Amino acid sequence: MRLSKMHLRTLREVPNEAEIPSHILLLRTGMIRKLVSGVYGFMPLGWRSVRKIEEIIREEMDRAGGQEIHMSAVQPAELWQESGRWFAYGPELWRLKDRNGRDFCLGPTHEEIFTDIIRSDVSSYRQLPVNLYQIQTKYRDEARPRFGLMRSREFIMKDAYSFDRDQEGLDKSYQEMYDTYERIFTRCGLTFRPVEADTGAIGGSNSHEFTALSEVGESEIAYCEACDMAATVERAACVDAPATEEAELPREEVHTPGTKTIEEVADFLGIPQTKTMKALLFVTYDEEGKENGYVAAFVRGDRELNMTKLVNALGIPEHSIEFADEEKMGAATGCVGGFTGPVGLHDCTIVADSELPGLKNLCAGACKVDYHMKNVNYGRDYKADIVTDIKTLKEGDPCPVCGAPVKHARGIEVGQVFKLGTKYSESMGAIYKDENQKDQLIVMGCYGIGVTRTLAAIVEQHHDENGIIWPVSVAPYHAIITVMKPEDEVQAQTAERIYKELMDAGVEVLLDDRKERPGVKFKDADLLGIPVRLTVGRGAPEGKIEYKLRRDAEKEELSVDEGIARAIRLINSEK
Amino acid sequence: MRLSKMHLRTLREVPNEAEIPSHILLLRTGMIRKLVSGVYGFMPLGWRSVRKIEEIIREEMDRAGGQEIHMSAVQPAELWQESGRWFAYGPELWRLKDRNGRDFCLGPTHEEIFTDIIRSDVSSYRQLPVNLYQIQTKYRDEARPRFGLMRSREFIMKDAYSFDRDQEGLDKSYQEMYDTYERIFTRCGLTFRPVEADTGAIGGSNSHEFTALSEVGESEIAYCEACDMAATVERAACVDAPATEEAELPREEVHTPGTKTIEEVADFLGIPQTKTMKALLFVTYDEEGKENGYVAAFVRGDRELNMTKLVNALGIPEHSIEFADEEKMGAATGCVGGFTGPVGLHDCTIVADSELPGLKNLCAGACKVDYHMKNVNYGRDYKADIVTDIKTLKEGDPCPVCGAPVKHARGIEVGQVFKLGTKYSESMGAIYKDENQKDQLIVMGCYGIGVTRTLAAIVEQHHDENGIIWPVSVAPYHAIITVMKPEDEVQAQTAERIYKELMDAGVEVLLDDRKERPGVKFKDADLLGIPVRLTVGRGAPEGKIEYKLRRDAEKEELSVDEGIARAIRLINSEK
Missing domain, CATH: 3.40.50.800 (Anticodon-binding domain)
Known part of the structure; x- marks a missing residue:
């Protein structure tokens, strides 16, 4: 191509909102252009690189036995109601109506559609396994689209779905996709790390996120140099502090005027933060958006609550819980902003971090303004509705596998693989007959790659002060x-x-x-x-x-x- | 590929709604599947054929100097308001809101987006001409989606836009695309005919539709075997009947009880239908959907009104006019259902077909129940607000070019090319500076191919009672x-x-x-x-x-x- 004939417009200056190198450089090179917040188009050079990434994906998917299909972006609400995700997916699901008032969404993912295909096409074990994929435009009505292609509202994704007879088949399909993803991202020139991840709105049991390492990434991962533990911080398990070998002392109310934070109360009482516990107060909503309950979550004073673990423990979607209005919640449950402890709380779901029962004589809020309570002990003084790990693994904390101090790094989630198991085949009735003519649930996996996000990730890892440095495989x-x-x-x-x-x-x-x-x-x-x-x-x-x-x-x-x-x-x- | 491993499900029976061969066969072969009315997905074999059509298009577009880009399907309402099409496009524009209540549409076409690109990218004549295209998913919220891929709500289209300095440049670009389309459809194995067409909601001056000949097509075309005239019936010009060499007789009211149709009144009075004129009554709507006026259209009694010509004459979108409620309209304008003539009509826009002024002593309704009026003459008895060709060219009518009797045929519109001229560059301000630093409007053309509809058209032309007969070029x-x-x-x-x-x-x-x-x-x-x-x-x-x-x-x-x-x-x- 002669540059004199090419429609190319490079920019000297880009809008202030472009903060990260890939966003700045993709705009400066004129490879992408913004149409409206979170929606980008691809100009000739940018589109060539996207198509190269697509070709790499296609080749590797085909090599792994994937069969390419192409489903619609517009999806009928009925399928999402059937799977339960019409509510569960939350406001990021971009909803619309047709001229007759019928509900649709612009698909952020296609589990329902693919399950629907398979439940109508497959009747016998002889037709399994099968792996279908597509490279297609997806939608997410993000509250805060940002960073250009990193978090946009319309984007290109490769999504694949595997259908197996049993868990063993799924394990094999999953591993095949895992290996395929390693080949794809390697060919794209990315430095990446597969890490254990939460399954979020997709669901299922196991998941790995493929994270392209980058300072600007929105994914935070914890990893261990002593062993091969690596997981998103949302997902990473934490080691509980060892139980204290201490006699339970009598509970005691103490006047702690103005000490609303853990730091203040620990200083005031001259105790370490590890001898305190803190409360986080939430309200939850039902499908109509009405308040339907309160939640108080407790972790040791120096810990941070992990929201992903909390919503998983509660079994509710992330968008159906918010920080509570403390006054309103106080009237209903007895909590008191800054002074809430588990003793005296009522009419709310109490979730205690898994290490709290083993820790003795902690200091907690007294549910009374300017008062705390010393020597609070699980069992004797309070009980929780749920006791489970709801804390965040911090840098330096012991590795949940080997105990060595973990490190943190940031990265860009370019792909994710999920063992869905029977989540969708159960809710949507996808079954096959086995050799004995017995009905069995089809066991599913799903596998996504953010194609346009991968483009941005490549630029993040391959640039200098003068511009982009494309790997040959994806260069326009x-x-x-x-x-x-x-x-x-x-x-x-x-x-x-x-x-x-x-x-x-x-x-x-x-x-x-x-x-x-x-x-x-x-x-x-x-x-x-x-x-x-x-x-x-x-x-x-x-x-x-x-x-x-x-x-x-x-x-x-x-x-x-x-x-x-x-x-x-x-x-x-x-x- | 081994068939034993392929996800293939052929059907013996297809839903009743599949009436035409392509719809039936694409479903029976399992190449497409319906997700919801007017929305289809492509299974492995179907998707392979779609991709082959895409590749043919891509090769020929690139050969003609087109540069491929990829814009979003979601488009902000603001651009459509700027061009005036937010209203003009009507209910087929699939509208939606984002979580903040902002208006968007799912693009049925991309004139606004591409004009927006060019007005920001192009400043000098040196950057012209340019031809940008994309192969992308489009939307039309059809009232009656039908015939599978023929008229669907989500479909794949190739759309190209040319930008030139002047009309001469546009003529060249247009011809280049015309030739390219001939190559593309030939390579796809189609028997087709380029015919003159109306510009409809896209606008502009000239247009050709590429019509794949087929009995089941929704496009009706008129063509002449004596010359090379070929046009859609919507567009085809008509030859006016020669003016009558007759003295104007005195107007006369006659009692014609119960003769509501032209046939009835002609029989009753013993005159040929060509000596009568008929009225068609309409109401029009404004942007808010409120009634804003009445229209009475008159054509010779044996003619058929051409709605496309009528709305073009009125300069309003097709969706803003409907048949009037005759009683309501009668109260406002004096018309009388079945007995409306131009004499005595008031408070409405009168549109007369171009041949009426030349015809003498016609019989028309008397605007009075059970009465007609004889010897009605244009000028003496009535005048019209608009006099222009609003009649339909019927089979056997004289060819507007050479006068020989025309023939009709049906076909599938697989592509259409438009000379847009400055319609969009004017409304959206797309200008460049010429050699003398003077601002000039960019002159545009646009060029569409229905990719998925082309797939269906190929099947219509290539099948027998046993199934599809793919041309090698597009065979899966x-x-x-x-x-x-x-x-x-x-x-x-x-x-x-x-x-x-x-x-x-x-x-x-x-x-x-x-x-x-x-x-x-x-x-x-x-x-x-x-x-x-x-x-x-x-x-x-x-x-x-x-x-x-x-x-x-x-x-x-x-x-x-x-x-x-x-x-x-x-x-x-x-x-």
Whole structure:
């Protein structure tokens, strides 16, 4: 492609809202453009890279026995009501009505649709296993779309669904997809880590998130260098503090004026925070959005509550719980903002972190303004409706597998795989007959890749201060020929010859034949991040050109033939 | 692909609502499946054919200098308000709100978005011309979705937009796209006809529709065998009847009890229908859906009103006009159901067909129950607000170009090209600076292909009573190897060898290794319409196979090598 003919508009300045490198660079290179908050379009270069990622995914999915199909983005509400997710998915499900007032949504994911296909198509064990996938546009009506392609409202996703006879079959399908994902992200040039993850609104038992490591990622992961534990912080299990070997002391109310935080009360009483417990107060909502109860969650004073673990413990969707209005909740349950403890609380669900029963003589709020209670003990002084791990694994905490101190890192969730089990086949009645003509539930897995988010993740990991540095496999073009003086006949002819020879060899090549100063062309070539640059300049009469890789600082002067050969060799080995 | 591993479910019976061959066959072959009224998904074989059509389009668009991009399906209302189409497009525009109550639509077309791109990207004449296209999912909230992929609510379209400096540039771009469309539809194996068409909700001056000829098509076209006139019936101009050389007779009221139709009144009075005129009564609506006026349209008694011409004459969208309630309209305008004529009508817009002023002494309604008026003459007795061609060209009418009797045919609109001119650049301010630094409006064209509808059109033209007969270029697979007895070792080995050799030669091949009776396999191969069938049966020990093309009745016994060679030759020459 001749740059003089390409619709390309690079930007010097991008809107302030673009804060992270991938968002800034994809806008600056003109590869994407914003249509409205959280909705982006792809311009010629950007779309080429998206299609390359799609092709890599397609090849690897096909290799693993996946069969590509294509379902609609518009989905009828009925299927979502059947699975129970019309409510459970919450406000991120982008809902709409047709002209007859019938309810639809724009699919954020397709479990219902694919389950519906399989329940009507499959009747016998002979038809299993099967793995169907699609590469398709998805929707999520985000409250706060941000970071460009990272968190957008319309995006491209590859979603695959496996259907097996039993758990063993699912385990195999899951592992196959896990391995496929490793190949896909490796081919995309990403540095990534598969980590254990929560199953969230998708559901199921097990899940791994494929996280491209990046400072700007929204995913926080905990990992251990001593063993191979790695999990999202939402998901990571915590080791309970050992039970205290202490006699239970008599409960005692103490006056603690103005000490609303754990830090204040610990300081005031001269006790460590680990000898305190803190309360977090919530209200929950039903399907109509009406308040339907209160929740008080307790963790040791120095811990942080893990919301994901809490909603999982309660068995409710994340969007159906909010921090409570303390006064209103106080009137109903006896809690007192800043001074809530488990003793004296009533008419609410009490959830205690799993380590609390083992800890003796803790200091808790007295449910009375300016008072705390010392020596509060589980069993004797209070009981919880649910006792389970609801705390967050912090950096330095012991690894739940080996006990070594864990580390934290940030990353971008580019893919996630789920063992759904029978969640959907049960609610939607997807069954098959086994060898004995007995009905069995189909066992499902599902597997997603954020295609457009992967594009952004690649840019996050491959850029410098001058622009993008595309891996060859996903570069919009492999090579760029920069002609210093297109009006110079020898330079023009040399460039044309290289252009033709590279194209004949299957190289995707840009010819920068624009009437621009060389400085502008070099800057654009760097910004666009084309892997190989061949510069045709003063050396042309002697048959010399300059060969430079975007990722390296060095340039080399080579003969035209050697430059062409080197480019082809490199590109073929990496594409 | 081995059929035993493919997720394939062919149907013996399809729902009654499937009335036309393409709908029936695409469902029976399991290539598409209905998700909800007017919304279909594509299963593995169907999706392969869609992707082949897409690839043909992509290759030809790229060859014509088009640059592929990809914009969102969700579009902000603001852009549509700017162009005026938020109202003009009517109820087929599928509207929705986001969680903040902001208005959006699911794009049925992308003129606004592409104009928005160009007005921000292009500033100088040097950046023109440019042609951008996308292959993308579109939406139309049809009142009556039907015929499967023919008229659906979610569908795949290729839409392209050209941007030129002036009309001459547009003419060139338009011709280039016209030629490209001819290549695309030819490669898809369609018999089609480009015909002049109305511009409808898209707008602009000129348009051609590419019509795949088919009895079941919703497009009616008029064409002339004596010259090359061809147009949709909506669009086709009509020749006015020659003016009558007759003296104007005195107007006369006649009692015509119960003669509400033209036929009745002509019979009753013993005059030809061509000596009568008929009225059609309408009410129009404003943007809020409130009634804002009445329209009476008059054509000669034997003519049919052409609604498209009428709304074009009125300059209003098609969805803003409806047949009037005659009683209500009568109270306001003096019209009388069945007896309305132009004399005595008031407070409504009168539109007269262009031939009426030349016709003398016509019989019209008298605006009085059971009365008509004879010898009504334009000018003397009535005047119209608009006089223009609003009649329908019927089969046998004189060709507007050469006068020979025209013929009618039906077809499927698979593509349409439009000269938009400056419609959008004016309303949305898309300008560039010319060589003299003067602002000029960008001149636009737009070009659509219904990708999924093209798939259906291909099936309409390529099927028989046993199933689909795919052209090689869009067949989901090129060849199928039918193994009579897969458990026979010689047959199995022979089939495997053919399978491998064909795949090595780049042939897309299905191996029917299912444990089914040969009859079932043959029936399925015919139903699926795979172009080449190689049958491995009793001849296998002698190295013989059966070679059969789906489109031909004959079978041939060939050596394995000759069968393979013939298949490869045929497929390479047609793919």
